[in-house]
Amino acid sequence: MPKEVEGEYEVFPDNPHKTYGLMAVVKGKSPVVDKSPEDTVMTWPHLLIRELVASVVVMAVLLAISLVLNAPLEEHANLTETPNPAKAPWYFLGLQELVHYSALIGGVIIPGLSLFLLAALPYLDRTPDRAPSKRKLLTVVFTVFIIVNVVLIVIGSYFRGPGWSFIVPWRGGSVQ
Amino acid sequence: MTEIIRLLSRFITGNRVWKSVFRAESPVTERGQSESIFHNVWLHIYPVKVRKDALRFTYTFCLGGVSFLLFLLLIITGVPLMFYYVPSVEQAYGSMKDLEFVVSYGLLLRNMHRWAAHAMVITVFLHMARVFYTGSYKSPREFNWVVGVFLLALTLGLSFTGYLLPWDQLAFWAITVGTSIASYVPWLGPSFKYVLIGGNEVGQGALLRFYVLHTVVLPLAAVLMMAAHFWRIRKDGGISKPL
Ligand code: HEM
Numbered sequence: 001m002p003k004e005v006e007g008e009y010e011v012f013p014d015n016p017h018k019t020y021g022l023m024a025v026v027k028g029k030s031p032v033v034d035k036s037p038e039d040t041v042m043t044w045p046h047l048l049i050r051e052l053v054a055s056v057v058v059m060a061v062l063l064a065i066s067l068v069l070n071a072p073l074e075e076h077a078n079l080t081e082t083p084n085p086a087k088a089p090w091y092f093l094g095l096q097e098l099v100h101y102s103a104l105i106g107g108v109i110i111p112g113l114s115l116f117l118l119a120a121l122p123y124l125d126r127t128p129d130r131a132p133s134k135r136k137l138l139t140v141v142f143t144v145f146i147i148v149n150v151v152l153i154v155i156g157s158y159f160r161g162p163g164w165s166f167i168v169p170w171r172g173g174s175v176q
Numbered sequence: 177m178t179e180i181i182r183l184l185s186r187f188i189t190g191n192r193v194w195k196s197v198f199r200a201e202s203p204v205t206e207r208g209q210s211e212s213i214f215h216n217v218w219l220h221i222y223p224v225k226v227r228k229d230a231l232r233f234t235y236t237f238c239l240g241g242v243s244f245l246l247f248l249l250l251i252i253t254g255v256p257l258m259f260y261y262v263p264s265v266e267q268a269y270g271s272m273k274d275l276e277f278v279v280s281y282g283l284l285l286r287n288m289h290r291w292a293a294h295a296m297v298i299t300v301f302l303h304m305a306r307v308f309y310t311g312s313y314k315s316p317r318e319f320n321w322v323v324g325v326f327l328l329a330l331t332l333g334l335s336f337t338g339y340l341l342p343w344d345q346l347a348f349w350a351i352t353v354g355t356s357i358a359s360y361v362p363w364l365g366p367s368f369k370y371v372l373i374g375g376n377e378v379g380q381g382a383l384l385r386f387y388v389l390h391t392v393v394l395p396l397a398a399v400l401m402m403a404a405h406f407w408r409i410r411k412d413g414g415i416s417k418p419l
Contacts, residue, residue, distance in 0.1 A: 039228050040225040041225065041228050042206060042210070043209075043213050043219075043224055044203055044213055044219075047231060048222075050231060050233075051241055054245075058245055059245075059249070062249065062291060062292055065287075066291055070283065070287055071283075071287050071289075071290035071291070073272050073273075073346075076269045077265070077344055077345055077347065077348035078348075082349065086349035086353045087350060089335065089350050090294075092336070092354055092357070095357060096353060104362070108360050108361050119321075121321065122314065122315075122319075122321045123318060128315070130310065130419055131419050135311070142308055142309075
């Protein structure tokens, strides 16, 4: 056990459990980039306790939601009875909305291109600046991308009725 | 108070049994704390020490970690669901009814699986946004962003394949609509759709394929990608510094 004297710390204690030997002391940076001993803390307990607490909170919330809200289950699947409108799962409703405008451009080209640009993003944006204020154009483009996604999903979910016609949910439109 | 905690943890961790299980000294000393991490197969992906500012909640909002936790919860709730679920067009819907009315806590199990799945889609998306706005995809983390995009696709794929399994009207028509979008891809689309649903229409072929994708292929792929994702975080020097 390293013995701790006030303000003093035995760095290389003579310890019977030690399975390594000190070969040499050299000057240089610590192999862990950008980290110095002063601004680090032990993973256990500091990080793991936090992760544990966050996990308990998430599990409690999930349990609470699951106790009060039941997963949907409609009638048995029926090939002859097409619901109108038939809707994809909510995260694909933006896509379905685009398909409604144009199958090829909306359903294939725009989503395909977006996905490609998303994956290639780190290779397209090659400036070293990380702060959003130093890469304004990209930040705006990405934010618009997110907003458009959300808006299309909301439209698809709540504002589309029979035949994919535009409906206003609070005027008697049905909500999926 | 801290003294009580200290004594308690010494009592729990300072004995031979603890030591034999964890191969580590009691984690009340820094040495014990280090050993608890790097002598543990599950924890050794963590560094022994982390940067203080990496702990800041308002930097990551725990979104990556919560996505991972939800994934674990989906596996934990998914396995017992598999005990009751039969992927046949005659029996699938009945399995759902059994879960609701016959199986103890069956409905709760199904609810948790369903809501965790929706939540995971949202947290993964928000996690991606966090990574973007903090510019954390920049060198040396470019490739981990790409791994992340694959994880996003896998998350959507897992959610989509699971959507069909209850075999109710909602499931059937959502997958019919969803897979028909795939067929708009010129040239490749129609055959991709045919292979995906095992026929021209959503039926027994589609149900079995989606079941296998949902319970075996995609979870396995996600586990492998997550392993790569976490490994890269470690190799890239931990998470990026707060701005
Ligand atoms: C199943 C999905 C995913 C899981 C479980 C996951 C998990 C994690 C975790 C636990 C971290 C550590 C930091 C944090 O919690 O924020 C992280 C960091 C990171 N993730 Fe993900 N992730 C997922 C999807 C994604 C996606 C969709 C992207 C981007 C397209 C992405 C890109 C990154 C990057 C670049 C980092 C490093 C961030 C930094 O250094 O600050 N991940 N991920």
